[in-house]
Amino acid sequence: MTKIFASPEAAVADIPNGASVAIAGFGVGHSYPNSLVIALKDQGARDLCLVANSLGAGEYRPELLLENGQVSKVVLSFSARPGLPSLVEQRAASGDVQLEMVPQGILVERLRAAGAGLPAFYSPVTVGTPLAKGKELREFDGKAYVLEHALPVDYALVRGYRADASGNVEFRGSSMHFHPSFAKGARVAIVEVEEIVEVGTIPPERVGLPGIFVARVVLATKKVAIPKGALGRRAPDTRREYFGKPALSRLEFAQRAAALLPEHGYVNLGSGLPTLVASHVSGRSITLHAENGALGYELLGEDGVPDPDFFDAAGGFIDMRPGGALFDSVVSFEVARSGKLSAVLLGAYQVAQNGDLANWSVPGQVGGGIGGAMDLIAGASKLIIVMEHSDSKGRSKLVRECQYPLTAPQCVDVIVTDLALLVRRGNRFVLEEIAPGFSVEEIQQLTDMELLVADDVRIMRPDTKPV
Ligand SMILES: CC(C)(COP(=O)(O)OP(=O)(O)OC[C@H]1O[C@@H](n2cnc3c(N)ncnc32)[C@H](O)[C@@H]1OP(=O)(O)O)[C@@H](O)C(=O)NCCC(=O)NCCSC(=O)CCC(=O)O
Numbered sequence: 001m002t003k004i005f006a007s008p009e010a011a012v013a014d015i016p017n018g019a020s021v022a023i024a025g026f027g028v029g030h031s032y033p034n035s036l037v038i039a040l041k042d043q044g045a046r047d048l049c050l051v052a053n054s055l056g057a058g059e060y061r062p063e064l065l066l067e068n069g070q071v072s073k074v075v076l077s078f079s080a081r082p083g084l085p086s087l088v089e090q091r092a093a094s095g096d097v098q099l100e101m102v103p104q105g106i107l108v109e110r111l112r113a114a115g116a117g118l119p120a121f122y123s124p125v126t127v128g129t130p131l132a133k134g135k136e137l138r139e140f141d142g143k144a145y146v147l148e149h150a151l152p153v154d155y156a157l158v159r160g161y162r163a164d165a166s167g168n169v170e171f172r173g174s175s176m177h178f179h180p181s182f183a184k185g186a187r188v189a190i191v192e193v194e195e196i197v198e199v200g201t202i203p204p205e206r207v208g209l210p211g212i213f214v215a216r217v218v219l220a221t222k223k224v225a226i227p228k229g230a231l232g233r234r235a236p237d238t239r240r241e242y243f244g245k246p247a248l249s250r251l252e253f254a255q256r257a258a259a260l261l262p263e264h265g266y267v268n269l270g271s272g273l274p275t276l277v278a279s280h281v282s283g284r285s286i287t288l289h290a291e292n293g294a295l296g297y298e299l300l301g302e303d304g305v306p307d308p309d310f311f312d313a314a315g316g317f318i319d320m321r322p323g324g325a326l327f328d329s330v331v332s333f334e335v336a337r338s339g340k341l342s343a344v345l346l347g348a349y350q351v352a353q354n355g356d357l358a359n360w361s362v363p364g365q366v367g368g369g370i371g372g373a374m375d376l377i378a379g380a381s382k383l384i385i386v387m388e389h390s391d392s393k394g395r396s397k398l399v400r401e402c403q404y405p406l407t408a409p410q411c412v413d414v415i416v417t418d419l420a421l422l423v424r425r426g427n428r429f430v431l432e433e434i435a436p437g438f439s440v441e442e443i444q445q446l447t448d449m450e451l452l453v454a455d456d457v458r459i460m461r462p463d464t465k466p467v
Pocket residue numbers: 082083084233234268269270271272273274275289290291312313314315346347348349350359360362369370371372373376386387388391392397
């Protein structure tokens with residue numbers, strides 16, 4: 001028996017109108033099953049429910065199915081990138097498409113559960129946020145959890161490195177992420193690979209997705225250049241001015257944040273400003289975790305040759321350090337939710353004085369960009385927020401109460417901005433450091449939340465030595 005299909009067109013030919021289709025792939029353009037997506041677009045099935053982390057952007061990405069009017073519902077962890085237009089947001093706002101937002105780790109777990117014969121499970125993620133609304137809450141050992149249901153799908157479109165006629169799939173680099181769990185959650189898993197090999201070529205211990213979970217294998221026919229990094233962010237050396245005076249640049253306060261990271265720690269750097277921290281930990285024994293499934297990586301150096309299968313959750317190309325490990329999203333979120341990370345650094349829209357965090361949705365969005373943030377926070381590691389003190393309209397991002405939907409309540413431990421370093425003590429933050437050239441009074445004027453002020457406020461130095 002062979003599971004090999006002659007072409008991507010043949011492999012998706014029977015997908016009917018109204019089917020649910022999970023499409024694995026990461027970020028803007030990493031490791032999407034591009035040939036299968038194009039084949040499904042040409043095949044024309046309509047009224048589809050797409051399940052994905054995000055719909056990517058540009059040529060060949062799942063967003064094309066939306067553009068082509070084939071989609072009536074989407075289940076995503078990322079529907080918008082900050083400050084950029086998003087087709088799925090437009091369609092959701094007009095009511096053409098129904099949008100359900102799910103944190104990345106829970107999305108993976110819901111598909112995995114479907115594949116594992118588990119109808120539902122309890123999760124600490126989303127408690128205290130709008131996403132928990134209407135869900136059953138239950139306490140275990142005095143802590144609240146929400147009931148999440150398995151998410152079975154009709155088809156999964158996934159991508160691997162090599163496969164054989166039995167359907168065994170091998171993955172490369174940090175490109176495994178959603179593929180195995182999406183395949184397991186599907187009635188029919190269709191895998192596109194770069195190479196089809198003889199049965200027996202893939203050593204059993206290198207099989208990342210066993211053939212029993214795979215219905216169809218097809219050779220990729222479309223290759224696509226992978227965009228580097230996130231889209232549309234301001235340059236690292238830019239800085240804001242307050243009272244006509246320059247604050248620290250984005251790179252400088254990221255460097256200050258890097259000095260807070262414990263030597264020998266395990267650390268996750270979120271998208272946006274925290275990614276700038278990576279360049280300041282290069283000589284140190286800090287193990288970086290990326291939620292697409294890498295532990296012990298570093299950003300690719302200037303003269304490094306990018307390998308499309310090796311990237312971090314923000315889309316930057318990476319190299320693995322000796323002793324590093326690569327795995328799928330299920331393992332990656334075990335790392336996140338287990339509490340084994342020493343610190344998590346995230347960017348933010350707003351932080352409230354009691355430590356509430358809002359960093360996934362702004363007014364005018366139907367969804368937003370959750371990604372891995374909610375799952376990372378659920379592990380209760382030290383949470384450091386790296387953000388500018390004010391937004392581009394001049395409004396303070398350190399607020400009394402968050403006006404935007406919460407990512408998690410009372411979770412922020414430290415805030416590092418272009419003007420100050422603040423540490424939470426109960427329901428207030430203590431101002432411990434201020435940027436050169438600014439006074440405590442000026443910082444207070446630029447801060448909406450009530451602050452406590454340390455007795456010995458220090459000047460914030462980008463080159464502060466790690467503790
Ligand atoms: C919250 C953001 C958007 C912050 O991004 P940045 O750090 O780039 O911040 P920024 O440059 O200051 O802001 C980017 C844009 O966001 C908007 N913006 C920022 N603050 C705002 C506010 N208070 N009100 C309204 N809009 C605001 C503006 O359009 C702004 O662009 P202008 O100022 O130019 O107008 C980010 O952290 C994010 O995407 N979070 C989503 C959840 C998350 O953290 N997921 C990642 C999990 S972890 C992960 O990704 C791992 C990555 C890895 O391992 O490498």
